Amino acid sequence: MIRLDPNEISFPNPLHYDGHEGxxxxxxxxxxERIWFAYQNGIFPWFNPDEEILWWCPDPRFVLFPDELKISKSMKKILKNEIFTFTENKNFKAVIKNCQEINRKGQDGTWLSDELMESFITLHKFGFAKSIEVWQNEELVGGFYGLxxxxxxxxxxMFAKVSNASKAGFIHFVQTYKNxxxxxxxxxxxxxxxxxxxxMIPKKEFLKTLHNNNER
Structure with missing residues (x-):
């Protein structure tokens, strides 16, 4: 396992390096700078806040192709009835804070440390990170963020305070940006x-798509 130098922004090439479980x-x-460089190379941090920083690039990779989006009959009804409304980048800080604090089944604590959260907030200010907010009766009830x-x-x-909120937000996002x-x-x-x-798709396939986009 490779230890990173805090004074040098570099990673092992994930295309040619397979660590333990990714x-x-x-x-x-x-x-x-390091986080943005990592994501450009298909690498992301995932660790417990009181432990050392761990960097991952799993094989296979879990992805969604927009034209393969599945919407159940019940979700189609929820969207048709306009139970939720959606905004983009209206309150990035609130979304990421809720993602940090929300209780998740089977999880004790959060992987989203204060330091990592602040870096994503800065990336949002630079225009690299975005959030989708889900509202019900003018209350923020769900959402997600990413780069x-x-x-x-x-x-x-992502987070949801009411049933189907994050799922509705994700569907809205995919349908909006599918092209x-x-x-x-x-x-x-x-x-x-x-x-x-x-x-799931092979890591090699995911990295090829990612690198082709980096070169444009």
Missing amino acids: MIAFGGDLSV QIGKVFCGES ELEIIDCQSHTEHLESLGAR
């Missing part, structure tokens, strides 16, 4: 996103 490096820092690299959207985290995005990176498997059409 973990390719540890250490370094959570600077805006966009060309035609690749790297989803980071502008080639792929949505979901990173690791969840049943929630699998039900919406996300699936």
